[in-house]
Amino acid sequence: MSYKTIENFLTTEEHAKINNLLSGxxxxxxxxEVMTIKDNCFLSHVFYDNNNVNSPLYPIxxxxxxxxxxxxxxxSVRANLTISFGDxxxxxxxxxxxKENCKTAIYYVxxxxxxxxxxxxxxxxxxxxxxxxxxxxxxxxxxSATDIKNRLVINFNYYD
Numbered sequence: 001m002s003y004k005t006i007e008n009f010l011t012t013e014e015h016a017k018i019n020n021l022l023s024g025x026x027x028x029x030x031x032x033e034v035m036t037i038k039d040n041c042f043l044s045h046v047f048y049d050n051n052n053v054n055s056p057l058y059p060i061x062x063x064x065x066x067x068x069x070x071x072x073x074x075x076s077v078r079a080n081l082t083i084s085f086g087d088x089x090x091x092x093x094x095x096x097x098x099k100e101n102c103k104t105a106i107y108y109v110x111x112x113x114x115x116x117x118x119x120x121x122x123x124x125x126x127x128x129x130x131x132x133x134x135x136x137x138x139x140x141x142x143x144s145a146t147d148i149k150n151r152l153v154i155n156f157n158y159y160d
Contacts, residue, residue: 002118002120002122002134002135002138003118003122003124003132003133003134003138004132004133004134005124005130005131005132005133006130006131006133007127007129007130008129008130009068009107009129009130009131010064010068010129012129014064015128015129018061018109018154019109019110019128019152021057021060021061022045022061022079022081022109022152022154023109023110023152027045028045029043029044029045029081030043030044030045030046031043032044041083042080042081042082042083043080043081043082043083044078044079044080044081045078045079046076046077046078047061047062047077047078047079048062048074048076048077048078049076049077049078058077061154062077062154065105065107065154065156066156066158069103069105069131069133069156069158069160070160071156071158071159071160072158072159072160073158073159074156074157074158074159075097075099075102075136075157075158075159076096076097076155076156076157077154077155077156077157077158078154078155079109079152079153079154079155080142080152080153080154080155081150081151081152082114082142082144082145082150082151083144083149083150084144084145084146084147084148084149084150084151085144086146087146088114088143088144088145088146089143089144090117090141090142090143090144091141091142092141093119093139093140093141094139094140094141095136095137095138095139095140096136096155096157097136097157098136098137099136099157100137101159102135102136102137102157102158102159103133103134103135103136103156103157103158103159103160104133104134104135104136104138104140104155104156104157105131105132105133105155105156105157105158106124106131106132106153106154106155106156107130107131107153107154107155107156108126108127108128108129108130108131108132108152108153109128109152109153109154110126110128110148110150110151110152111126111127111128111148112126112145112147112148112150112151113125113126113145113146113147114126114142114143114144114145114146114151115143116132116140116141116142116143117140117141117143118134118138118139118140119138119139119140123143126145126151126153136157
C-alpha cells in the first residue's frame with residue numbers, strides 16, 4: 001500500500017466536536033518559525049512527542065483517533081494550522097520520521113483548496129473528515145490554502 005484515504009473517518013458529531021474544539025477561541029496554538037526548511041511560519045499544538053503527552057486534550061481529542069487507527073504505539077501527534085498569505089505556498093519535501101514500520105496519518109479538519117502532495121505525484125485534497133494514511137518514510141509536502149484563512153490538520157505518526 002502506498003497510501004489510502006478514508007472518507008468520513010469520524011461520525012458527523014465527532015468531527016463537529018473536533019472542528020469546534022480546534023477552531024474555538026479557547027484552543028491554544030503555538031507559533032512555529034519554520035515549517036520544514038522554508039521560512040513559512042505556522043501554528044501547531046503538540047499533543048504527543050518524545051514519549052510524553054504534551055496536552056491535556058490528548059485523551060479527549062487524540063485517543064479516539066488512535067483507537068480507530070488501531071495504533072499500538074505513538075511516535076508523535078500534533079495539530080497544524082497554516083495561514084493563508086494570499087499566494088499558495090508549499091513546504092519542502094519531507095518525511096515526518098525516519099522510524100521504520102511507522103505510519104503517518106493526516107486528518108483534514110476543514111475544507112479548503114490546499115492539499116497534501118505525495119512524492120509520486122499524487123495530490124490529496126483537504127476535505128473535512130478525510131484521513132490519509134501512508135508509510136512514514138514516504139516523502140510528502142503541504143500545499144497551503146488560498147480560498148479560506150487557514151488549513152487545519154491533525155498529523156499522526158504511529159505504529160499499527
